[in-house]
Amino acid sequence: MNTVLRTNKLSKFFDGLKALYRVSISVKKGGITLVIGPNGSGKTTLINTISGFYKADEGRVIFEEKDITNKPPHEISRLGIVRTFQIPQPLKKLTVLENLLIAPEGYGESISKALGFSWLKDEEELVNKAFKILEFLKIDHLWDTPSQNLSGGQLKLLEVARALMKDAKLVIMDEPVAGVNPVLSHEILDRFVELKRKGISFLLVEHRLDIVLKYTDYVYVMANGSVIAEGKEEDILNNRRVVEVYLGASH
Numbered sequence: 150m151n152t153v154l155r156t157n158k159l160s161k162f163f164d165g166l167k168a169l170y171r172v173s174i175s176v177k178k179g180g181i182t183l184v185i186g187p188n189g190s191g192k193t194t195l196i197n198t199i200s201g202f203y204k205a206d207e208g209r210v211i212f213e214e215k216d217i218t219n220k221p222p223h224e225i226s227r228l229g230i231v232r233t234f235q236i237p238q239p240l241k242k243l244t245v246l247e248n249l250l251i252a253p254e255g256y257g258e259s260i261s262k263a264l265g266f267s268w269l270k271d272e273e274e275l276v277n278k279a280f281k282i283l284e285f286l287k288i289d290h291l292w293d294t295p296s297q298n299l300s301g302g303q304l305k306l307l308e309v310a311r312a313l314m315k316d317a318k319l320v321i322m323d324e325p326v327a328g329v330n331p332v333l334s335h336e337i338l339d340r341f342v343e344l345k346r347k348g349i350s351f352l353l354v355e356h357r358l359d360i361v362l363k364y365t366d367y368v369y370v371m372a373n374g375s376v377i378a379e380g381k382e383e384d385i386l387n388n389r390r391v392v393e394v395y396l397g398a399s400h
Contacts, residue, residue, distance in 0.1 A: 182367050185371070186371035212229075226315065229316065230319045245299070252311040301329055
């Protein structure tokens with residue numbers, strides 16, 4: 150697999166505090182990469198810096214061999230990186246379908262299209278695309294449900310659907326199964342596995358290791374703003390330093 154994203158010695162400081170210090174990671178195309186670590190280890194700072202919500206103080210972010218360091222979030226999104234949040238942020242009074250239709254970049258902004266017949270064709274294509282995505286994620290029966298009525302797991306799937314409407318190449322998710330029951334959590338992660346087979350890449354931050362680990366291709370472990378271990382699932386589970394960081398033990 151080719152590398153779709155990499156960071157090179159990425160650092161972020163807050164009032165002198167090393168929230169992120171010389172972090173280098175790689176995300177493979179068509180892979181699921183996981184970042185784990187205890188609270189305050191720098192995981193969210195890392196994905197916020199990659200996606201442009203924080204400015205890096207040192208280091209580089211490279212996406213598809215292009216330097217995107219410190220580009221604003223909207224420019225990074227246009228390149229194909231979609232960042233979702235721990236608490237989903239759909240427009241709650243809109244239906245599931247309506248949330249998808251407003252997701253693509255530039256939709257509804259072109260006056261020239263709105264004045265011509267091409268607008269109708271474009272809208273029809275968007276609706277068809279939206280229903281195919283909803284069907285793939287198995288939430289097509291909710292198409293006319295206001296998003297404020299969805300469960301936590303359904304909201305996470307709606308976030309994924311919105312990312313797919315934007316033709317995301319890399320989806321960055323902060324705790325995609327947080328607060329979701331185990332059965333639906335596995336269903337969500339199964340969808341990720343199917344999507345990676347289609348060439349979509351994932352960079353996940355997640356605490357629920359008992360559920361998510363077996364779905365990942367590669368894992369980075371962070372503590373105190375730095376990467377302290379990396380490898381496959383079995384490498385991480387057998388790493389003494391990782392165990393010590395999580396258990397707070399030195400024996």
